[in-house]
Amino acid sequence: MTDLARFIQGLPKAELHLHIEGSLEPELMFDLARRNRISLPFASVEAVRAAYAFSNLQDFLDIYYQGAGVLMTEQDFQDLAMAYFRRVAADGCRHVELFFDPQTHTDRGLPFRIAIDGLLAGMAEAERTLGVSSSLILCFLRHLDEDAAFTTLREAEPYLDRILGVGLDSSEVGHPPSKFARVFGAAGEMGLKRVAHAGEEGPPAYVREALDLLHVDRIDHGNRALEDPALVARLVAEGMTLTVCPLSNLKLCVVDDLKAHPLKRMLDLGLKATINSDDPAYFGGYLGRNWTETAQALSLSRAELVTLAKNSFTGSFLPPGTVSDHLAGIDAYLSSNS
Numbered sequence: 001m002t003d004l005a006r007f008i009q010g011l012p013k014a015e016l017h018l019h020i021e022g023s024l025e026p027e028l029m030f031d032l033a034r035r036n037r038i039s040l041p042f043a044s045v046e047a048v049r050a051a052y053a054f055s056n057l058q059d060f061l062d063i064y065y066q067g068a069g070v071l072m073t074e075q076d077f078q079d080l081a082m083a084y085f086r087r088v089a090a091d092g093c094r095h096v097e098l099f100f101d102p103q104t105h106t107d108r109g110l111p112f113r114i115a116i117d118g119l120l121a122g123m124a125e126a127e128r129t130l131g132v133s134s135s136l137i138l139c140f141l142r143h144l145d146e147d148a149a150f151t152t153l154r155e156a157e158p159y160l161d162r163i164l165g166v167g168l169d170s171s172e173v174g175h176p177p178s179k180f181a182r183v184f185g186a187a188g189e190m191g192l193k194r195v196a197h198a199g200e201e202g203p204p205a206y207v208r209e210a211l212d213l214l215h216v217d218r219i220d221h222g223n224r225a226l227e228d229p230a231l232v233a234r235l236v237a238e239g240m241t242l243t244v245c246p247l248s249n250l251k252l253c254v255v256d257d258l259k260a261h262p263l264k265r266m267l268d269l270g271l272k273a274t275i276n277s278d279d280p281a282y283f284g285g286y287l288g289r290n291w292t293e294t295a296q297a298l299s300l301s302r303a304e305l306v307t308l309a310k311n312s313f314t315g316s317f318l319p320p321g322t323v324s325d326h327l328a329g330i331d332a333y334l335s336s337n338s
């Protein structure tokens with residue numbers, strides 16, 4: 001392990017943009033397919049990996065929704081979550097705010113409670129056995145309609161005390177945030193935090209809509225906000241956290257080369273950026289690899305890495321006292337490493 005990788009591994013950090021269904025590794029996909037007697041359109045783990053060549057977001061989503069079809073029982077979701085938490089704990093991650101896509105599962109006939117109960121069991125196990133805390137963000141699929149999102153929000157009502165917030169994901173272009181203004185309004189009234197994917201492939205106007213119409217507390221991705229200087233100034237002034245996903249951006253051709261990734265530019269502009277993995281099983285790396293590859297490609301300084309780690313906690317929805325504890329943990333790590 002290089003000095004840089006060792007430094008990053010030891011640095012306490014949080015992950016704020018992770019789709020749990022996107023952590024389904026091909027090996028587990030095959031195990032679950034066997035367990036649930038589901039046939040896969042792939043002959044082997046290698047054939048699945050070979051199919052992970054995407055030229056845009058939709059290419060990826062088509063295969064991602066297909067892969068999620070092997071998840072059938074609470075145990076499957078618990079196993080999926082624990083496999084992710086083991087990987088990310090080894091990367092020095094202390095806290096995760098994870099997305100799940102209930103409609104991906106209810107649309108194929110699974111009761112709403114299967115995914116959420118299994119994930120909550122995995123999250124409790126991770127906290128107990130790995131010391132990684134986590135909370136759950138329910139994402140609406142934006143390629144589906146507003147009624148479907150409202151149905152999902154109603155199904156979530158019995159779980160309100162165990163859901164931190166709502167998010168918006170899936171195919172961005174053609175499905176602007178405005179389509180979900182009312183359901184996000186209802187979620188806000190229920191006391192839920194609000195986040196939305198915006199500016200991954202969609203234009204800066206979608207980032208503005210997420211702010212003005214969805215009243216989001218964080219922007220997921222936000223890359224294309226950089227095309228609009230006034231929007232950048234606003235995001236800086238509001239201290240808005242961007243959950244940036246470098247290896248995802250590379251795999252989905254949002255950037256051509258990690259060396260051209262805008263993360264460093266975002267920091268230079270004063271934007272509150274964080275590093276995240278998005279869908280690590282599909283994009284070639286968990287949190288640690290996103291950090292090390294980006295740090296290397298952009299020659300990030302130790303000071304910039306520390307800023308990114310601090311942003312991951314101050315941009316989280318943890319209570320202020322817990323955020324302070326994590327920040328103190330970062331300072332203690334730096335003193336023991338100097």
Ligand code: ADE
Nearest residue numbers: 019169170171197278279
């Ligand atoms: N669902 C899972 N990953 C996603 C991404 N990167 N963008 C939009 N929807 C997603």
Ligand code: ZN
Nearest residue numbers: 019169197278
């Ligand atoms: Zn995402």
